[in-house]
Amino acid sequence: MPRESTITDIRAAVAASRRISRDVTLITLDCPLISEIAEPGNFVNVRVNDTTQPLLRRPFSIHDAEDGQITLMVKEIGKGTEIFCRCTAGTELSVLGPLGNSFSLGAEDFDTAVLVSGGIGTAPMRFLEKRLAARGKKVVNLIGGRTKDDLLPEGLTGCRFATDDGSEGFHGTVLGLLESLVPSLTAEGTPRIFACGPTPMLRAVARFSREAGIASEVSLESVMGCGFGICYGCSVEVSAPDGGTKTILLCREGPVIDGGRMV
Ligand SMILES: Cc1cc2nc3c(=O)[nH]c(=O)nc-3n(C[C@H](O)[C@H](O)[C@H](O)COP(=O)(O)OP(=O)(O)OC[C@H]3O[C@@H](n4cnc5c(N)ncnc54)[C@H](O)[C@@H]3O)c2cc1C
């Protein structure tokens, strides 16, 4: 996976904040230095206010980057995200990024990019879809959620849905949807899977891809303190070439890893 480039820590103003579901908000920040060099899969570490509560920054994938701005798709799950989602236009925040590696856009060995996401894992897919489409790749989005209210297709095209309760699209998991579509996808050319979502979903998608002989890359999450390799808070176990396992720092060698490396 491509490595990160220059990281900057800048004061960025909130340009717009728009709630798109009961607990998810799109937040656009003015930060040309990050926007210009960001790649799909990168994330930023945001200090959600200027106090020490919360003390640590919070990591968010880059949902979109253009015209000197980045947009984040933020789901409220605790204090930090609640504060961030309440920020109004004009609020200034410290934003560190772009951090981490990125999805590999340059691979020539596929015709169709299958973007598989679940819940807030759909956040990085808009930026990824835009860059893949600019390279002439066909893109299919498979999006999963518990119910239709959890689906976040904002800005995406070619979407197919899966819901656990059957309230929208395929009745079942996004993996079930992927399995049902693989015969037609492979008949049309070579697919490559790009996935982001809850860890159990990513494990299942990576295992399925391996067994089906389809290349995959997955964007993982972990607790992150610093976001650039200092605190060792983000260590995860991945498979090693010798058949054993090794520990990596997800903020530096991830968040995107080859699906074949998932333990
Ligand atoms: C590389 C990376 C990219 C991310 N991208 C996005 C994104 O684009 N949009 C988005 O909304 N969120 C994203 N997250 C998750 C986001 O960082 C957390 O939701 C956020 O830090 C929670 O902060 P909080 O203060 O609101 O919650 P806290 O008060 O810190 O936690 C509230 C509860 O949620 C749990 N929790 C905290 N972080 C996570 C997590 N990462 N996964 C599961 N449970 C968690 C805690 O254990 C606790 O139970 C990303 C995380 C990583 C590591």
Ligand code: FES
């Ligand atoms: S988040 Fe601190 S080392 Fe990775």
